[in-house]
Amino acid sequence: MRGRCVIAGIGQTAFGALPGRSTFSMHAEAVRNALDDCGIGKDEVDALLVKGPTSAPELMYGQKLAEALGIQPRVGGVWDQGGAANASLIAYAAMAIEHCQCEVAVVTFADNPKSGSRAAYGKAKGDGALFGWFGTPAQYAMIARRHMGEFGTAAEALGAVAVAARRHGAANPRAQLRKPLSLDEYLAQPPLVSPFRRDDCALVSDGAAAVVVMSARRAAALGVDKPVPILGFGQGQTSWDIIQRPVLTETMAAQSAATAFEMAGVGPPDIDVAQFYDCFTITVLMTLEDYGFCAKGRCGDFVRDGAIEHGGVLPVNTAGGLLSETGMPGMQLVIEGVRQMRGEANLQVPGARTCIVSNQGGVMHTHSTLILGV
């Protein structure tokens, strides 16, 4: 089903602090913008697939949202894979469309941890509180330290990811954090939870983003401008909590990418631009390795000298990613991938024809890959 479904529309709210906005209100704005973007009405939508708000899980949230949007979808509900869910839902939408379960799917996400509660991010699990084992940054830092110990990965490699994201975000008028960062400034920062510094960590952000998925044939019939074909997708679930994970420096991202590459009929050398889930800098480095852009343990060599910056061999997160555009878990990366394939990105990669997008969740527990084309 390579390329038989497309992303026909994209929409978002502002990113940053949106006090006083419920997630339903933010969803409504993003969905309206996505429908306007592809020029169709709400009555065309017959599937509503939702990643629930991370900061406030709620039963039947997908149905409550459908009511708030005035939609009675054939296919609908919430899918929980943490930060992998948005990309996975786009894949499920394509599969449901391919098998005649629905025709036009909206995939949407909204959350307001910046203005609302972010308690869900800091709590300890099980016995963790007895050891002071709090917060998500420490869990990713535990993986980063192992990677540094096994492969000699230096702080400069982590820093290169932050520097690239911040350069791209600074150029993005809609980014939440538009302050560039030099490698020297990064290295001079005090540790937060070592080996991480503050700028290894994603932003906390309010906002929503949505996409409209339909068949390429339907998009042509509706006269959609610049539909972006979904060439491939895949998933992989590492599952084990990092305490129990036998190998900390490899994840099922490799399996996810291999599935997507096979479906799309392309490989790493064919990719012109990447949008990698960068909740923490180590995630981008390990995704480069697990996806096959460099050998395991060699990410530090790969990211040197601006290689992942706009103008480099593989521009990554050209709108700033979770580190600079918005801490939203993943949909902004899909939207930037669509803009790159339309040739409409703020930092457009000239002639880009293939974009890979990663979404991942938990502490590298879940992984999902999309490959977009033109």
Next chain:
Amino acid sequence: MTTRQSQDDVEAAYRASLARGHLSFQRCACTEAWLPPREQCPRCLRADFRWEEASGRARLISWVVYHRAYDDAFADRLPYCVAVVELDEGPRLVSNIVGAADPEALQIEQPLQLRVELERGIPVPRFTQQDIPESTAS
């Protein structure tokens, strides 16, 4: 096991062992050994296990050093070290490395030694770099 043990049962057994100064883990008839306590073997999914006391020898898988307190109870301990530790017998657990002069200078795979200590009255398994006798802090 003739009687199926609940999650509460296996956690109580784990705590009782710590209170006696030992770190115990479950071992299945299929030979799989694990922590944290579970109702059944994560490999064969049967509930045919017994408890074993760990030797106390372990190695360092990875560690982080907190320079910011995410909870007030740890504010006066900064910087402190949280680690993933693998027992010689196989099970892994989250713990603290205590008594390290420079926690940034630890090395992955370095040998560790169990030391059961009290945390706000609750016995917890911590680790040191040196081979020192196991003791229960009071």
